[in-house]
Amino acid sequence: MLTLNRDSQEPIYQQIKRHLRHQIETGILAPGDRLPPTRDLADQLGVARISVVAAYDELKDEGAISATVGRGTYVTKLGDSPPLETNPTLGSLPGSARAQASDLRDLLRLAARPDVIDFSQGTPAEDFLPVDMIRDAINMVLSRDGAAAVAYESPEGYAPLREAIAASLHVRGIESHADEVLITGGCQQALDLGVQALMNPGDVLLTSNPTYAGILDIARARGVTPVGISVDHDGMQTSTLESLIIEHRPRLLYVAPTYHNPTGTVMSLHRRRHLLEIAAAHRLPILEDGVYESLSYAGSPPASLKALDEAGLVLYASSFSKIFLPGMRIGYLAVSGRLYQRLARVKRAADVCTPALNQRAMHAVLESGRLWEHLAYVQKACLIRRTAMFDALTQRLPEAQWSEPSGGLYLWVELPADGPTATELFMEAVRMGVGFAMGPLFHTDGQGAYHLRLNIAAQDADQIQEGIQRLGKAWHKLAADYAAPDRESVPFL
Numbered sequence: 001m002l003t004l005n006r007d008s009q010e011p012i013y014q015q016i017k018r019h020l021r022h023q024i025e026t027g028i029l030a031p032g033d034r035l036p037p038t039r040d041l042a043d044q045l046g047v048a049r050i051s052v053v054a055a056y057d058e059l060k061d062e063g064a065i066s067a068t069v070g071r072g073t074y075v076t077k078l079g080d081s082p083p084l085e086t087n088p089t090l091g092s093l094p095g096s097a098r099a100q101a102s103d104l105r106d107l108l109r110l111a112a113r114p115d116v117i118d119f120s121q122g123t124p125a126e127d128f129l130p131v132d133m134i135r136d137a138i139n140m141v142l143s144r145d146g147a148a149a150v151a152y153e154s155p156e157g158y159a160p161l162r163e164a165i166a167a168s169l170h171v172r173g174i175e176s177h178a179d180e181v182l183i184t185g186g187c188q189q190a191l192d193l194g195v196q197a198l199m200n201p202g203d204v205l206l207t208s209n210p211t212y213a214g215i216l217d218i219a220r221a222r223g224v225t226p227v228g229i230s231v232d233h234d235g236m237q238t239s240t241l242e243s244l245i246i247e248h249r250p251r252l253l254y255v256a257p258t259y260h261n262p263t264g265t266v267m268s269l270h271r272r273r274h275l276l277e278i279a280a281a282h283r284l285p286i287l288e289d290g291v292y293e294s295l296s297y298a299g300s301p302p303a304s305l306k307a308l309d310e311a312g313l314v315l316y317a318s319s320f321s322k323i324f325l326p327g328m329r330i331g332y333l334a335v336s337g338r339l340y341q342r343l344a345r346v347k348r349a350a351d352v353c354t355p356a357l358n359q360r361a362m363h364a365v366l367e368s369g370r371l372w373e374h375l376a377y378v379q380k381a382c383l384i385r386r387t388a389m390f391d392a393l394t395q396r397l398p399e400a401q402w403s404e405p406s407g408g409l410y411l412w413v414e415l416p417a418d419g420p421t422a423t424e425l426f427m428e429a430v431r432m433g434v435g436f437a438m439g440p441l442f443h444t445d446g447q448g449a450y451h452l453r454l455n456i457a458a459q460d461a462d463q464i465q466e467g468i469q470r471l472g473k474a475w476h477k478l479a480a481d482y483a484a485p486d487r488e489s490v491p492f493l
């Protein structure tokens with residue numbers, strides 16, 4: 001008996017799949033048993049046919065069932081996978097994704113196939129990456145510094161780079177000295193070090209909800225519990241913050257106030273001040289993520305929390321990944337007081353130091369001023385691509401709503417709640433050759449079933465047109481199936 005729970009965050013198709021899988025694993029359904037046709041099962045369950053199709057598709061991808069045209073769908077022996085069906089667009093799906101297709105992160109890998117126009121990633125487009133600039137910088141550094149450029153560096157980082165970063169922070173209103181700047185392996189490591197230095201397993205981390213998926217990875221890896229705070233047009237809401245602090249006694253609050261990933265929102269100045277006031281009253285440290293802060297293309301954001309912080313509670317994490325080269329892995333933490341030394345110790349334990357060559361090359365690029373020219377180019381290109389995406393969505397998916405970011409890399413799209421979920425849409429979209437990131441990836445509590453994140457910068461205007469056209473087609477195809485009647489719970493098999 002299958003009881004569908006329509007209030008669950010678990011999509012309906014996943015519930016169907018889980019039930020079928022359980023029946024196969026426990027032998028209730030044996031190899032050779034025939035499954036009902038998708039339309040019949042959908043009628044029996046009172047769900048849209050696409051939900052059954054998606055459940056069957058995933059089970060097929062995992063090798064648990066197979067389908068033959070004209071004969072129907074059969075249970076196959078587990079582990080004895082039939083050859084994958086070949087899709088005219090995609091070819092066969094990769095084995096690793098097949099094995100764990102139910103995991104959203106793994107599902108995302110399907111979007112990395114060469115014939116998929118991929119809007120799912122968090123990186124700038126490859127055509128933004130200034131290869132010549134880094135080649136010149138590396139050659140110059142190797143000739144200038146010789147072996148020192150490829151030796152160990154101090155755990156705190158290459159001193160001239162720390163100075164250059166402190167100077168660039170100063171321009172943004174952050175008073176930070178070189179000896180308060182710790183070089184890290186990208187912003188991700190800066191966040192991880194902050195969590196490690198300030199939290200113990202079992203502690204609570206407050207974060208916006210939705211939030212950057214990477215902070216959820218860190219929370220999982222470090223055994224801390226993320227508790228979410230809602231986000232609206234003005235960024236993370238602060239009205240419930242005090243009661244959450246009293247209820248959960250968090251050790252740290254993580255927030256990306258400017259061009260938030262995934263929603264693109266900018267936290268208002270009023271909220272920034274309110275957040276700092278509450279944090280000061282409760283002595284709650286704030287881990288501020290400023291990784292998109294320089295990537296403005298329509299107006300300038302309010303001052304960062306770090307610049308407004310008078311209580312010395314803000315750790316500011318950022319990197320050059322989004323405006324220069326993500327593969328260089330150059331990030332930093334700006335922290336004042338005794339905490340700095342603790343962070344440097346954690347950094348040394350993590351990886352001894354960030355590669356000297358990359359740090360020196362990054363410094364050379366900063367000193368040359370070429371980074372700022374490049375940034376101006378990226379900002380302009382982002383604006384053009386954002387407009388292309390707005391136009392394409394207006395034309396191809398007018399049923400949805402989307403954010404209008406003034407910086408950063410993402411558009412946060414909300415699908416109508418009476419149509420397919422983002423995960424259901426993803427399966428169909430990838431088949432049609434377009435990928436995006438599904439909303440639940442960014443939530444502390446599995447919410448976000450009808451949201452998806454599109455990277456505005458990853459593709460050029462023509463690819464955006466084509467990709468959004470495919471997306472619209474996929475959504476309309478599934479939405480047409482959503483006319484089926486709903487029932488609360490139904491007996492099944």
Ligand SMILES: Cc1ncc(COP(=O)(O)O)c(C=O)c1O
Pocket residue numbers: 122123185186187188189212214256261289291318319320321322326330331
């Ligand atoms: C909000 C946010 N913080 C941190 C990172 C990680 O940046 P990095 O590549 O510098 O580690 C990302 C990357 O997507 C991000 O979106």
